Amino acid sequence: MQTMTIIEDERLLGSELKRRFEREGWQVTLSETLADARHLIIDLGLTPTVVLSDMNLPDGNGLDFLEEVREAGVLGEWIFLSGYGTRRDIERAAELGALDFLAKPIDYHKLDLTIAAGARGARARQRIADSTETEARKFAPEAFIGTSPAAARVRAMLGQLAQVPISSVLLSGETGTGKGLAAKILHYSGPRSDGPFVDVNCAAFPKDLLESQLFGHESGAFTGARSRHRGLLEQADGGTLFLDEIGEMDLGLQSKLLKALEDQRFRRVGGEREIEVDVQLVAASNRDLRDLAAQERFRSDLYHRISVFEIPLPSLRERKEDIEPLVHALIRDFNAQAGKQVRTVPEAVWGALHAYHWPGNVRELRNVIERCVLLSSGAELPAEWLGLAQAAAPDPAATQAAGDWIRLPLDGSMALDEMDRFIIRTALERHDYNVMATARALGTTRETLRYRIQKYGLSAAEHRR
Ligand SMILES: Nc1ncnc2c1ncn2[C@@H]1O[C@H](COP(=O)(O)OP(=O)(O)OP(=O)(O)O)[C@@H](O)[C@H]1O
Known part of the structure; x- marks a missing residue:
């Protein structure tokens, strides 16, 4: 009323x-x-x-x-x-x-x-x-689940950094360790929670497109720029810009970003006027930026600027005691989403979950639990849908890869992500780890392929000839 x-x-x-x-x-x-x-x-x-x-x-x-x-x-x-x-x-x-x-x-x-x-x-x-309050509740530091000392450290750092006005934070860690989640916690539990949260994956765009995505452009700035476009930096004014996979950003663009961060002002592509913004940057990388900077593949001045506050996110295999609270929380979520009734986890399932090495970290755990809950028919989490052995190394009898063909089992033993990883790895092997040729064979761009190689830890860089 x-x-x-x-x-x-x-x-x-x-x-x-x-x-x-x-x-x-x-x-x-x-x-x-x-x-x-x-x-x-x-x-x-x-x-x-x-x-x-x-x-x-x-x-x-x-x-x-x-x-x-x-x-x-x-x-x-x-x-x-x-x-x-x-x-x-x-x-x-x-x-x-x-x-x-x-x-x-x-x-x-x-x-x-x-x-x-x-x-x-x-x-x-x-x-x-x-809705802001709901997000704030959903993304309080406690949303980063885990009882291990490492998880507690991450929560404490997120809680502390969210409370102070800082211009940039770096989140480092393997794929699936919760960098995206941590970025949202920093935004929604801090003083900028009423402002926008804008995220962009730097690996998902070719260089020129990323520049106009970030900085915007004036009409006619380049072929195809028919109308004026407000970039993501402008859209994030008063809030947070989350730059995922910042290590993939082109060096020239990195210096433009550094200048924009230092001055809190920039020009749109093809623009004359300087635009002032008040943006907090949260950058994330699953590659070692210090290492990249030492190899001059990442600007060291930008690295120093964004790494004043760094939160390293531990891999799941380094904190296996967190599997249990994560599994309970995930079961609760998926039960509620799918109207399922899973209440117990058999000892054998705990054993398998603890024995596995989790290359995809919490994201992979989440996918496994989602599959098991959705396919469950009673109060027990079914062991048959775990599919962890296949995740480690696909069963050669079930998957066939020869010539231009790949055969994959469609019996639930391999998750979509695992298939994706298997396809990419096989295609890379067949093309002698040549990223360009592999991207062509898979009908995708080099950027997208590089992103997936990173995501699945296929480390083509070591093999690339
Ligand atoms: N400690 C955690 N507690 C609860 N959920 C988590 C935790 N860590 C990760 N997750 C969940 O796991 C999934 C993957 O996490 P997220 O996308 O944040 O990983 P990421 O490190 O950003 O991965 P990428 O580098 O591939 O982008 C998300 O659904 C996230 O909410």
């Missing part, structure tokens, strides 16, 4: 307004003094959708009270009713975010329209606040 607080010391007018809006379905409280309104709104935490307030009350000024209420963080649309408001009062009301300033005697038609607009605005704001 919509709630309204009326602050009015003219008793007759106050009761008339109260009756009128109660008839229209509002839940109304009436205060004749600011002290009473303060008690309701600040002390008791009443959160009215709309406040109709007189300006001059026996114990103070309505504008001062609005300022006090805003400082206490209370939202709500504020409408002033006043017999005589000076220009300065009207300006101050606007500065404090009041919705309107209506003169007495009241024009009820106008008041109804203003209140309807206020209620609409309040509902929209509430929806946004609710």
Whole structure:
């Protein structure tokens, strides 16, 4: 139900307004003094959708009270009713975010329209606040699950760094260790949670496209740039830009990024005007950036700039005690999503989960548990769908790879990701680890292939000739 607080010391007018809006379905409280309104709104935490307030009350000024209420963080649309408001009062009301300033005697038609607009605005704001709150709850540091000392360290660092205004954080770790999750925790549990969270995978774009994605472009900046485009840096203004796989970024683009980070301003591609932004950067890499910098394959000045605060995310095989809490949380999630009833995990399954080396880390664990829960038919997590042995090394009898063909089992023993990995590895072997030729054979781009090679730890770089 919509709630309204009326602050009015003219008793007759106050009761008339109260009756009128109660008839229209509002839940109304009436205060004749600011002290009473303060008690309701600040002390008791009443959160009215709309406040109709007189300006001059026996114990103070309505504008001062609005300022006090805003400082206490209370939202709500504020409408002033006043017999005589000076220009300065009207300006101050606007500065404090009041919705309107209506003169007495009241024009009820106008008041109804203003209140309807206020209620609409309040509902929209509430929806946004609710969704931000849900994200904030979903991405609190506790969302990084694990009872190991290493997981506790990550949670503590995320909690600490989220609270301070820092311009960049580096998340390092193997694929699937939770870098994306950590980036969201930094954003949604910090002071920027109301701002945008924009993420981009640097490995997914060729160089020129990544530049215009990040910095935007003016119309006609290059062939195909028909209209002006606001880049991701601009879109992330007031929030966080998450640059995944930053190690894949071209060196020239890295220096442009470094300059933009240092100045907090940049130009769109083909643009003259400098655009100012306030962006926090969270960068992630599953490659050792220090190593890449030593080999001059990553700019060391950019590395130093982004690695002031680095959170290394441990692999799952280094903290196997976390498998248990992760499995319980994942079962809970997938039970709820799929309406399943898995309650117990047989000892043999725990044994297999602990024995496995988890090259794809938590992402791989998540896929395995998802498959088992979805295919379950009772209270026990079924062991038959684990498919862990195949994940380590696909069964040569089940998979056949010869000539231009690959044969894969479609009996649930291999997950889609495992098939993807197997196809890429086989194609790489057949093309002597030549990335260009392999990409052509798979009908994909070099960038996409490189990304998958990284993701699956196929380390073509060591073999590339
Ligand atoms: N400690 C954790 N607690 C709960 N969920 C986790 C944890 N670590 C990872 N996950 C989940 O595992 C999945 C993979 O994690 P995420 O995408 O964050 O990994 P990543 O390190 O960014 O991988 P990549 O380098 O391949 O992009 C996500 O669904 C994420 O929510």
